[in-house]
Amino acid sequence: MEKKYFITTFGCQANRADSENIAGMLEVLGMSEAASLFEATLIIINTCSVRQASEDKVYGLANKIKELRSKNSQLRTVLTGCLVGSATSERPRMKLGFLKRKMPWVDYYLNVNELASLPSYLLNSGFVDEWTVKAVNVSHRTPGVKNVVWTPKFSDHEGAAYINISQGCDNFCTFCVVPYARGAEISRSQEEILREVKRAVGLGFSEIMLLGQNVNSWGLTPEKKLMSRKHLGIIPFAALLRKVHDTEGVRKIKFITSNPFDFSADLVGALRMPKIDRYLHLPVQSGDNEILKKMGRRHTREDYLELVREIRETVPEIELGTDVIVGFPGENEKQFLNTVDLVRKVQFNVLFVAIYSPRPGTTSAKIYKDDVPLFEKRRRHAYLTQVWKSLKKGLID
Numbered sequence: 001m002e003k004k005y006f007i008t009t010f011g012c013q014a015n016r017a018d019s020e021n022i023a024g025m026l027e028v029l030g031m032s033e034a035a036s037l038f039e040a041t042l043i044i045i046n047t048c049s050v051r052q053a054s055e056d057k058v059y060g061l062a063n064k065i066k067e068l069r070s071k072n073s074q075l076r077t078v079l080t081g082c083l084v085g086s087a088t089s090e091r092p093r094m095k096l097g098f099l100k101r102k103m104p105w106v107d108y109y110l111n112v113n114e115l116a117s118l119p120s121y122l123l124n125s126g127f128v129d130e131w132t133v134k135a136v137n138v139s140h141r142t143p144g145v146k147n148v149v150w151t152p153k154f155s156d157h158e159g160a161a162y163i164n165i166s167q168g169c170d171n172f173c174t175f176c177v178v179p180y181a182r183g184a185e186i187s188r189s190q191e192e193i194l195r196e197v198k199r200a201v202g203l204g205f206s207e208i209m210l211l212g213q214n215v216n217s218w219g220l221t222p223e224k225k226l227m228s229r230k231h232l233g234i235i236p237f238a239a240l241l242r243k244v245h246d247t248e249g250v251r252k253i254k255f256i257t258s259n260p261f262d263f264s265a266d267l268v269g270a271l272r273m274p275k276i277d278r279y280l281h282l283p284v285q286s287g288d289n290e291i292l293k294k295m296g297r298r299h300t301r302e303d304y305l306e307l308v309r310e311i312r313e314t315v316p317e318i319e320l321g322t323d324v325i326v327g328f329p330g331e332n333e334k335q336f337l338n339t340v341d342l343v344r345k346v347q348f349n350v351l352f353v354a355i356y357s358p359r360p361g362t363t364s365a366k367i368y369k370d371d372v373p374l375f376e377k378r379r380r381h382a383y384l385t386q387v388w389k390s391l392k393k394g395l396i397d
Contacts, residue, residue: 011048093361
């Protein structure tokens, strides 16, 4: 039987870029993409664990996998992404045994930062032969190696090619699983990134989306990562943007996600370049300083508003988007209304509102009581969403 793979991806743009990287490896190893789950002999599930609902979607696949296995005894299932990272990284927040008990239908657990282990599993499972595995350079990011290498199988994301510029995160916002799920922040080299940009252009992509948990800190030393934006000066990410901007064939550059804390003046200046997209996503999470401090965010309300002012003075036509969490532990009505007030002041073009849910292993789940009732969280979610929609329609000032 022909060996075909099918990848199901949950979560953010970084996960989708990881899935494309996995697909690139599988095709160099001689596998082809199945048109549907029913045609696949290898199913790869790339998971998200930002919220409990994200994990529940993965757990809920059990019956579907059992049904598929009843029709195809050769079917194998690989689990990867943030759920696996949460159990196998150097900063685990759960035990791998927990996942194995929850998902006995998984055959192999793949940490996305250890993609080089996948060919060995495929060899032992009979999906590829030994000669092919030896021919493929599984350390494909090592300069000077002349073996066959793989590059992502780029998909069209509204015209853009996704390129990860870093993995992991060192910010440790108290509510966030990413530092545990994806491990320490590691920046890819400029050479690798530009090589992928040029390949994407060669495949017909004129728009590039650069991805990282915090793109601003790409290439920074650990010491500089702790510096605020007012003291950073010239940063490597702004220089990378200029390099990509100078790449022939690139017409538009997008990037996500940026931390307000280290959005330097140098980076603000880089936004002027004509190929930089006029949409910027800048998560604020809360408009109240006490809640921001409990969240482990390293900016204040005042810092954020000042940054927005600078950005809009530099690029008046910029559109801004943000993320907000309502119902964080201890958030009272006054603190919530401070967030509403910030949303009114900034008048975001895009707003994503999330209801706080404690994630096992995170700092907020360990030290704060989840004391805002669910009905109150939902009320705040609905109220803030309605305020934003009214602002968009020009119904309120």
